[in-house]
Amino acid sequence: MQNEINQTVRRIVLETLELSPAELDDATEFKTMEVNSLMALDILAALEKVFKVKFGDNALRSFTSINSICAKVEESLQPQAAKAG
Numbered sequence: 001m002q003n004e005i006n007q008t009v010r011r012i013v014l015e016t017l018e019l020s021p022a023e024l025d026d027a028t029e030f031k032t033m034e035v036n037s038l039m040a041l042d043i044l045a046a047l048e049k050v051f052k053v054k055f056g057d058n059a060l061r062s063f064t065s066i067n068s069i070c071a072k073v074e075e076s077l078q079p080q081a082a083k084a085g
Contacts, residue, residue, distance in 0.1 A: 012046045026066040
């Protein structure tokens with residue numbers, strides 16, 4: 001499941017930022033890429049829609065790279081997995 005989350009997050013970020021896969025490493029800090037607030041909100045909205053989760057108001061501050069987004073998505077999905085199991 002971790003790999004699926006990474007692939008989905010990566011696809012959303014690449015599409016939103018209009019980058020090729022070679023242009024973005026999972027650890028690349030978004031602040032070095034001039035990601036503006038509208039782009040960040042687009043990423044957040046897409047993540048919430050795809051993963052069917054709701055992130056708090058401070059989520060954007062913790063989304064600094066693909067790795068950090070994946071960690072937050074996994075954390076948000078854990079309660080759902082526990083209820084389903």
